[in-house]
Amino acid sequence: MLSNASRKLSGILVFIASVFFAFSVQAHGPSRLKVQETITIDAPAEKVWKTVGAFNSLSWLPPVTSVEMISGEPDQKGAERVVHVGDQSVTEALKKYDAAGMMLKYKIIKDNTALLPVTNYQSTLKVVADGDKSIVTWKAGFYRGYPNNDPPEDLNDKAAIEAITGLYQLGLRNLKALMEN
Template structure:
């Protein structure tokens, strides 16, 4: 009788323990994916703006960038890889999609440098849309902060990551506007 009782209760006990352990993992949570989206209206035709924005091998319109070196070409094909330099620091980016007709460029950072840009798992999309004889450029991204651990240092937390991307996008889009409206 004791043996039969143990055979019934042991599986219930094990199931209870497993359920408890499993539910404790549900509460474990890493950082959330962060998102940024910035847009600007430019007094220039969309085709002109796209010619500049859609060139994966050039970031002449993005002020902090000092040079772009292509590691894998052609620059207009999915899989192209560029190294983007700001002084001696760099990040490596891979082209995910280039839709010339839809004026859409999608890329990701494939080699992070959190000292330069305090983010990880960064993916971004830039689009240009015609608005009469003007253009609307939208630059958006999804990413994680530079440090995925709980209680990250201030230079790698959510606020710093968002601030860095928003700052970069605003400076870049404002400069693009100035260049395109000349």
Template sequence: MRRKLHRTPLLTLLAAGLLAITGAMTPSGAHGPSRQKITLTTEVPASPADVWAVIGNFQDMSWHPAVFSTTGEGGNNIDATRVVTLGKEGGPTISEVLYKYSAEKMSYSYRITDVKVEVLPVTNYSSHLTVKPGKDGGSLIEWRGAFYRGYPNNDPPENLNDEAAIAAVSAVYQAGLDALSERFAKK
């Protein structure tokens, strides 16, 4: 008498084992950093055209109090570059590239191509700066960004974790928006 093998339970067992093994090796089994997003805004009592005249030139960040100088190439054309020097001559730098620009929509988008995490604790950073009509002929200035923390692996040090990245980018945006609020305050 020949015995008939029951393949179904064996195949089920093999499939479950393979699933358990491969599941442990897939990204869903690991936990890494999440992309962070922030948006800060401020309203100023100046026309959008007046505000855009100050912030709309990608090559000029003199309106931001942390910026010592900005140098670059390409004007406001896509793929234009700039190097922002912070604080003082010879201070830390951030290199950026423009990837969207619309004078009509009063908006531009850029990404960081080079920065030390000691200067800004982020990686894979992109940002958008926009001026929109606000209340009573004023303007709404919106600065938003998306980025990963400065330490891409698990268990980041405190100075390179998500909270540090969010705090640093928020501080940069808030300082710029505060300077613009002060500049355009009704006198």
């Protein structure tokens, strides 16, 4: 039989463990979100890649007003660009560039949640030949714009997913229209 001191100690340990568990559940924070959009374009992959693979240009992405290279070469890992949408901008870095594989990976290194309600955004654009057509896949992983619990509506998971999905769909539809004309 347990002594009173042992029961008290056991009770205290159970209490501490339950408090720790409650705080660890509360402190979980956001989960990584993912978006992937794919489109088939009636144009040769090389032609599509020439446009999509130009890290120094986003002429095919309608909301973008300009792209400014601030360091490196647009086909070299580490290159950085500032993407302007009106008076807002984000800064992105090229993480991988594979011309032969028609793929590039980049990440936002200076967030702007007023422009895109996301943080820790990393993305991949890939073009694959399908006969005389192209399949373009644009995918990303990111966190919502508000990293703490109880985010405001404009910075929650739903807002982040809708913003990236909308951007990707708009961009890919416009790319298709440009490449097929």
